[in-house]
Amino acid sequence: MASKTKIFIVLEFVTGGELFDKISSKGRLKEDEARKYFQQLINAVNYCHSRGVFHRDLKPENLLLDANGILKVSDFGLSALPQQVREDGLLHTTCGTPNYVAPEVIKNKGYDGAKADLWSCGVILFVLLAGFLPFEESNLMELYKKIFKAEFLCPPWFSSGSRKLIKRILDPNTETRITIAEIIENEWFQKGYRPPTFEQEDVSLDDVDAIFDESGDSKNLVVVRREEQSATPVTMNAFEFISRAQGLNLSSLFEKHMGVVKRETRFTSKCPANEIISKFEEAAASLGFDVRKKNCKLKLQAKKIGYKGHLSIATEVLEVAPSLYMVELRKTAGDTLEFHKVLVLRRLLDYWLPSKIYVGGNFNIISIARYSNSGD
Structure with missing residues (x-):
């Protein structure tokens, strides 16, 4: 909102802090709690993609929680809009946080924004369940080598359902990587799943x-x-x-x-x-x-x-x-x-x-x- 002399930016008051802080203080989350946050994340990212918006920097630091524990995706500073997609149908700006970035983004040959975001969601799910990153190296080139090969190990406490899903998301081959639609139909994901609901718009139906x-x-x-x-x-x-x-x-x-x-x-x-x-x-x-x-x-x-x-x-x-x-x-x-x-x-x-x-x-x-x- 704006007057002649001032600009006012009104934001939702989110009191729960970052999801990152929750993981830092508690360590790994229980599977049901991790799944709940992951379900909300997938719903939010799916909605963004339906609008042609790709976040490109998904990580626990950019996921906020309100007073009721509802997930809020924030920090769209690196996000891409439909007009940034080139004639080949791909994005070409290399950006994101190294530990969460998809291998095709690093290759700098163009990438599908939706598939790149989904890779980051897979890393987040791993962190929620494990309490640590799947790809972590002090040397950046060594880190990228692991990401290119999807070289990671699931801890023994991962359930078989979560293990299979993470491996399908963290697939370096974009052609065989699971899609959001397939994730929503996944048996592990579906447990306790609640489809997104939206506030009713104030629209006059004129009887x-x-x-x-x-x-x-x-x-x-x-x-x-x-x-x-x-x-x-x-x-x-x-x-x-x-x-x-x-x-x-x-x-x-x-x-x-x-x-x-x-x-x-x-x-x-x-x-x-x-x-x-x-x-x-x-x-x-x-x-x-x-x-x-x-x-x-x-x-x-x-x-x-x-x-x-x-x-x-x-x-x-x-x-x-x-x-x-x-x-x-x-x-x-x-x-x-x-x-x-x-x-x-x-x-x-x-x-x-x-x-x-x-x-x-x-x-x-x-x-x-x-x-x-x-x-x-």
């Missing part, structure tokens, strides 16, 4: 759920006459249209949204409303969404569980003019980045309709895309 939950069958109501509702879209007036157009939205005078992933997008079409709805249903079903329809409103819910539960998208067709319709898509539940990917990949939009004009949301510019049977 989306209420629209679909109306039964109309309450015994407390006396129905004199029931008429079928026509499936015609709501007509927008000029002021409503202007307020939804990003370029004319006055909120930009008071708020800045730099780098924020939008939770909604819109486009217009000259196709009839019923055709728009049917194309939506077809496209959504092909992308693995359950579809609920009522008049000119749709509620799409992903069948597959994402990072923050099932992705849910509310869609409404609005009439701007007698032959022009606006289609609005809003994320009502789930992960914003997953919603963003659905739109940016344009897999959903490419099913749709000639003459699409995007008027706001994720695209930030007004563009026109035309559909042609010839594929032009």
Whole structure:
């Protein structure tokens, strides 16, 4: 936050100190306690990787604990962002703490940030269970030789499950090294595992759920006459249209949204409303969404569980003019980045309709895309 003269940085108050201090004072941890911290670490690193962020300096000194013993990953000073990945799909900056760094990083020929982070997680798991490092030499070159060969010995108190998992993580061959998805399915890892939970976002659903939950069958109501509702879209007036157009939205005078992933997008079409709805249903079903329809409103819910539960998208067709319709898509539940990917990949939009004009949301510019049977 900032005023004209001051900048304020607000951070979470983490009172438990570094995980490193806990290991230093207690020595090695019991297997169940070590596994609990490792599970939280894998959840956190997996989440970072889903955003294209690679930490590149994972070690117990950079893992903090709150008052409840919940792990917090800190110190992203060496982390890499998606734009740092070169044309070959790899990172090329050699960085990290020598005892925790992956062999491919030292070779200086490019490396996969996710696989390098996972190696560091394997070293951390070893330290949690053993109380000392798997690779440790006073001479840096001797240390690197051991890392290149994955030359280490597990203490006799390691269980067979933890021993096998560590050996699969600390595999110098990146092609055969275990992945995070495989770790999560690992039998040793799964013991007492609790998948990550996320705070619910403060998002107004605008009675989306209420629209679909109306039964109309309450015994407390006396129905004199029931008429079928026509499936015609709501007509927008000029002021409503202007307020939804990003370029004319006055909120930009008071708020800045730099780098924020939008939770909604819109486009217009000259196709009839019923055709728009049917194309939506077809496209959504092909992308693995359950579809609920009522008049000119749709509620799409992903069948597959994402990072923050099932992705849910509310869609409404609005009439701007007698032959022009606006289609609005809003994320009502789930992960914003997953919603963003659905739109940016344009897999959903490419099913749709000639003459699409995007008027706001994720695209930030007004563009026109035309559909042609010839594929032009």
